[in-house]
Each structure stands twice: as structure tokens, then as C-alpha cells.
Amino acid sequence: MSNNPKELKLAVLIDADNVPYSNVKGMMEEITKFGTPTTKRIYADWTKPNANGWKAVLLEHAITPIQQYSYTTGKNSSDSALIIDAMDLLYSGKLDGFCIVSSDSDFTRLAIRLRESGMKVIGIGEQKTPKPFISACDRFIFLEVLDGAIKKKVPKINIDTKKPTERTVVKTPEKTTQKPLNKIDEPTIELIESTIEDLADDDGWAFLGDVGNLIVKKKPEFDPRNYGFSKLTPMLKSLTDILEIDERDSDKKGIKHVYVRLLFS
Numbered sequence: 001m002s003n004n005p006k007e008l009k010l011a012v013l014i015d016a017d018n019v020p021y022s023n024v025k026g027m028m029e030e031i032t033k034f035g036t037p038t039t040k041r042i043y044a045d046w047t048k049p050n051a052n053g054w055k056a057v058l059l060e061h062a063i064t065p066i067q068q069y070s071y072t073t074g075k076n077s078s079d080s081a082l083i084i085d086a087m088d089l090l091y092s093g094k095l096d097g098f099c100i101v102s103s104d105s106d107f108t109r110l111a112i113r114l115r116e117s118g119m120k121v122i123g124i125g126e127q128k129t130p131k132p133f134i135s136a137c138d139r140f141i142f143l144e145v146l147d148g149a150i151k152k153k154v155p156k157i158n159i160d161t162k163k164p165t166e167r168t169v170v171k172t173p174e175k176t177t178q179k180p181l182n183k184i185d186e187p188t189i190e191l192i193e194s195t196i197e198d199l200a201d202d203d204g205w206a207f208l209g210d211v212g213n214l215i216v217k218k219k220p221e222f223d224p225r226n227y228g229f230s231k232l233t234p235m236l237k238s239l240t241d242i243l244e245i246d247e248r249d250s251d252k253k254g255i256k257h258v259y260v261r262l263l264f265s
Contacts, residue, residue: 015079034120044065142226
């Protein structure tokens, strides 16, 4: 299996009954940050009208629909089909990890079982996702963050009728702000502080990359975008009352190594 995150072979399994279809593009782009989705399947009873929204986007993103009839009223049979497929894919030995797209806590045991087998498990769901499923994943991303991501707009083009060969490009402003899902509250501050303390050298400095990795291990749903920041660096730079930032030159030209320490320890 690959050790390079960019080369991880992932199975993407989507529970269509428990996530919206509104931002499939953003979701698939997010998954590629963790590896290559070699298997993409989505589970639903496609005879039901509430699955129609997904049908229009499946071909565009090469997602294979799996039909699962609801045999009993009130029971989600898609969950069982997804779990069975996940175990079959696990035993195939061809994957490095799984991305489970759902807001349903029924997949908590599945996530735990996959991680026990050495699989990387990434969860994607709405903010309402129960805590047990979030904690069972290596990383959990809220769909609301993806909905608020920056979207590039195609510039409008005005054509001067007197000079048809010339075009005037009118730039359309891009959306650069999003409403934070959470505020940087006291528990978040305590999480950051304790993580820096865990990693600090004798002078109190901790490498920012290590800080970010350890925070996610402690809290899989931690994401600077949840707090309105694109990256961890600007988020920590905003905490000038408790943190000090030091950017150091690296061996590579133009690349800085960022270190952070507590002002009061």
C-alpha cells in the first residue's frame, strides 16, 4: 500500500438518503486532496422520487448507482448494502482507505472496523452528524464548509458592436468570504494550547504542520474552514493574544517553515 497521501487508493461510498446532492463537485474535489478515488458508489432506492436529485450528477462524476429496495417501512436498507460492499472491498486488498459520505451514525462500527484493518477513513457529512461517527473517522469534513467554499466565476464579456474583433472583459468579483460554522471558543483554544504543549521543544516552539496533524487526531472534525479560515496558519495568526508565530527559511527557496508557541506557558 502507498505511503504517499496523494497516491492513496480510496473507495468513495455515498449514502444518498443522508446527504444532500447540492455540492457533489465540491465533495469530489475535497476527496482528491486525500488520494485517488478508484471506486465510487452511491446507495439508494432509485425508484423513490427523493433520489431524483442525485441522478443528474452521477454520470458527470462517474459514480456508480447501487439499487437497494426498501423492504421494510422505516428501515434504511441502503446502510446494509453499503456496509456489505465496504467489507467486500476491504478484503479485496486493493485499497488504502475509504471515504464514507453520510450523516448517519449507523456507520460508526463500520468506520471503527475499517480503521482496525489499517484503512484510512475519511467521513463527509452535515454538521448534524452524531459525534460517535465523527470520532470513529481519521478525518471528518462538514458539507456546509464545502458549500461555502470560494467559487470562481466566468468573466462576463462585452462585445463592442463597432469593433467586433475586440472584446472587453468585465471581471466579476469572486466570493471570498464565508459564514463560519463555529466560533473559536474556549474548548478550541484549550485544544490548540494543549497540542502545542505536547509538541513543543525546550524553547516552547512547535512545528505548525505537526500541530495541525495532532489536532486532527484528537478531534477528527477540526478544520480551519469551520471557523472561517482557509488554512491553519491564518487561523493561528488571528490568536495574537495567546500565540507567537515564527516563520523560518527552509532548504527550498521561497518555502517557509512555520513554528508556533504559547505566549504564556
